[in-house]
Amino acid sequence: MxxxxxxxxxxxxxxxxxxxxxxxxxxxxxxxxxxxxxxxxxxxxxxxxxxxxxxxxxxxxxxxxxxxxxxxxxxxxxxxxxxxxxAEKKLPSALSEIHDIAEEIASRGNQHRAEVLCLERAQASQQEASGLGVRTGHPVFRSLLLHFENQLPIQLESRVINAELAPEYLEQDFTSVTPSAYLSRIAPLTEGEHLVEAVLATAEQANWLQMNVTEPCLQIQRRTWSRGELVASARLLSPGSRFQLFGHFGRSI
Amino acid sequence: MxxxxxxxxxxxxxxxxxxxxxxxxxxxxxxxxxxxxxxxxxxxxxxxxxxxxxxxxxxxxxxxxxxxxxxxxxxxxxxxxxxxxxAEKKLPSALSEIHDIAEEIASRGNQHRAEVLCLERAQASQQEASGLGVRTGHPVFRSLLLHFENQLPIQLESRVINAELAPEYLEQDFTSVTPSAYLSRIAPLTEGEHLVEAVLATAEQANWLQMNVTEPCLQIQRRTWSRGELVASARLLSPGSRFQLFGHFGRSI
DNA sequence: TTATTTATCTTGTATATACAACTTTTTGTC
DNA sequence: GACAAAAAGTTGTATATACAAGATAAATAA
Missing domain, CATH: 1.10.10.10 (Winged helix-like DNA-binding domain superfamily/Winged helix DNA-binding domain)
Incomplete structure (x- = not known):
């Protein structure tokens, strides 16, 4: 019984x-x-x-x-x-939608532009492999993009993609379509997680972002799933003086 | 037809x-x-x-x-x-649950303690009034709490409350119950919004948090509604090295 | 006893039907 | 034309029924 x-x-x-x-x-x-x-x-x-x-x-x-x-x-x-x-009590959770930086900038009525600093095929390092949930050496794509809002750099986007799940990633023109938008088209997002931190930029990062190394940055680490498979892992770095994260929620039980 | x-x-x-x-x-x-x-x-x-x-x-x-x-x-x-x-538009929204710092610390198996630095009745300044959606001079309560995780300061919580909606706020013992927990009990949260930024602490804030003024901080500004009424506005300041914001989401179309 | 099968309970989905509530369109009447 | 009434279209809810799929408990066989 x-x-x-x-x-x-x-x-x-x-x-x-x-x-x-x-x-x-x-x-x-x-x-x-x-x-x-x-x-x-x-x-x-x-x-x-x-x-x-x-x-x-x-x-x-x-x-x-x-x-x-x-x-x-x-x-x-x-x-x-x-x-x-x-249900188990949700400990940390904060539900959050995917943001596309290009859409966000456009919604503010400003102009978006992206520079591709790096776009390559590689084999997953140990760190990348654990972040993507694959074995070390698994084929991945790496991209490093710098996003501008009205000619001012606003976000440095470093991304690692599971090559098996997005085989055409290298052929995309990320100056016109953001990786976020591309990925959501070929692999509809079903799940994701964010980790938001306040950090300092490295000298190289600060140089790209045209900011002072002493200025705090908002860093968003994001992993996205599609149909149960981990598709991409991204690190978004933005100067605290130029970027805020806004959220709204309703109906907490 | x-x-x-x-x-x-x-x-x-x-x-x-x-x-x-x-x-x-x-x-x-x-x-x-x-x-x-x-x-x-x-x-x-x-x-x-x-x-x-x-x-x-x-x-x-x-x-x-x-x-x-x-x-x-x-x-x-x-x-x-x-x-x-x-539907009209994809909301800019990022759904997010309320966090209670005490619960979060407890869920990590650590000990939480809070110091009350300030707890007073006051009349809303112009800035506070606009943040709370009331007229200048409206009765409000102010509280300033310092939260510790295992004796290490982790969050400085500055809060302004609409006194009409939480009249017993001053009588609470916030060393044992967090304002967040108290407010959610007397005025069940129905809506809220977050603004997350990376900032630098002032000298006074850095002193309370026992941190260096050059270290980046994560600042969360939060406003919470209950049944359509704006109850409280809070600013949560945490050293970037001791505090992260984690979020998980599922099923974005 | 141990293993296997069977039955039972549970959630998951799909359908058909019915009526209520609300809005828009059409019709009828003056 | 103006107004009122009726009809039609649409979503909202509630029910009854049926079968599928997964998991557990009970019965059975070795």
Whole structure:
């Protein structure tokens, strides 16, 4: 016999009659509030669809929609054949969209230009291999681009790409299309992660960016996946006086 | 007669047979790719559920699920009684969750401690008023906290709170509960925005943080809303060598 | 006991149907 | 033409049903 959560479902019954919106939304709120206030602990089992149907007299599709949407919102996690559980608390996570520096500059009404400082085929170094999740010596492409906003250098983009997943990378003209835009076209992004730091530029980097070596820089390390495969790893370096990272969010459970 | 999009639906037919995942997912991808590559322009009408049913021989619920999920992902926008349209624009937005520095430190298995450097009632200065969206002279609370991780200062937190929305703010013991945790309890966060920069600390800030004034700092300016009202504005300053911002995201169209 | 098969439970998807709510268009009436 | 009513189109929600797919528990056979 599997672990029972019927009593948890029964307890939801009272919460459901209070609200007056859509049924699936009431159910979502009832469950989310229990997760929020901690009465349903992380990784704890939540009622199955069948148990919700029995306890609340809703159809399975309604229960399914509530649980499914809560899962995409990161409140719950599900596993086919096993059950539904309260999601582990997201420790560091900050959801973030991909930025394309060219689009960003264009949206400000300014002119974007890129210089290609390096574009080559290579074999992954040990560090690159671990960053890309491949073996050392795996074929990769390296690119080093300098982005300008109205003739002022704003970002130094260093990138390593899994050559097997983007074989035509070398043939692209990155003065007209950013690597970010190209990659998102040939390998639709499904996942990614960012690591944002404040660092100092090296002498060489500072020279490219036409800045003083004592000026702080915002460095974004970004790895992007497509269909479960790690496609590219990038390091974006920008002078703190010329570049900010803006984010907006809504609906935290 | 309403504007027809039947031909757009018909064109989707070929894209659908290629994929082999779930049907609603194939439909989502087929539509999303047309939005992505611009062949379906912003604000343009997309086929109605009925047209998709007719053209693709799927059930209305399947079409509904595809369009609905694309809407929550910000690719499309819908209006009841009117129709479905390509969403206006990719938000500049980067979704981000609230961080609580104490939780973050605890999750690393380290010890957190906070010193209260300042905690007072005041009248909003012109700058504070514009940041909080209130008039100059509006009652506010100010707090200045220094957070330690294992006895090492890691973040200087300067905060301004709308006193009307958190009247008991002064009575809290912020050495045991962070302002972030307190505020999220009394005023559940519904919206927020971040501005991340790389800056240099002032002499006073560097002294508090026990760091060199030449070392770059990561500065996060954060404003948080609750039920449409701007509750607090915070500036979090951390030495670049001791603090990183990590983010993970999934499923950008 | 051990291994294999079977049954059962769970989530995942797809369909058909029904009605509600909202908007736009058409029709009817004055 | 102006106004009102009706019809049609569209999305929103809820239900019932069915089968597929994965995982676990129970029964069975060696």
């Amino acid at each position: 599997r672990q029972q959560s019927q009593h948890l479902a029964d307890e939801l019954k009272t919460s459901l009659t209070e609200g007056n919106g859509p049924l699936y939304e009431q159910l979502k709120q009832a469950i989310a509030s229990r997760v929020r206030d901690g009465s349903w602990a992380a990784l704890q089992r939540v009622p199955s669809e069948a148990e919700l149907v029995k306890a609340l007299a809703v159809s399975r599709m309604t229960a399914n929609r509530a649980l499914r949407e809560l899962t995409t919102e990161g409140i719950l996690q599900r596993q086919q054949g096993v059950g539904t559980f309260v | 309403r504007q027809q999009s039947q031909h757009l639906a018909d064109e989707l037919k070929t894209s659908l047979t290629e994929g082999n995942g779930p049907l609603y997912e194939q439909l989502k991808q087929a539509i999303a790719s047309r939005v992505r590559d611009g062949s379906w322009a912003a604000l343009q009408r997309v086929p109605s559920e009925a047209e998709l049913v007719k053209a693709l021989a799927v059930s209305r619920m399947t079409a509904n699920r595809a369009l609905r999920e694309l809407t929550t992902e910000g690719i499309l926008q819908r209006q009841q009684g009117v129709g479905t349209f390509v």
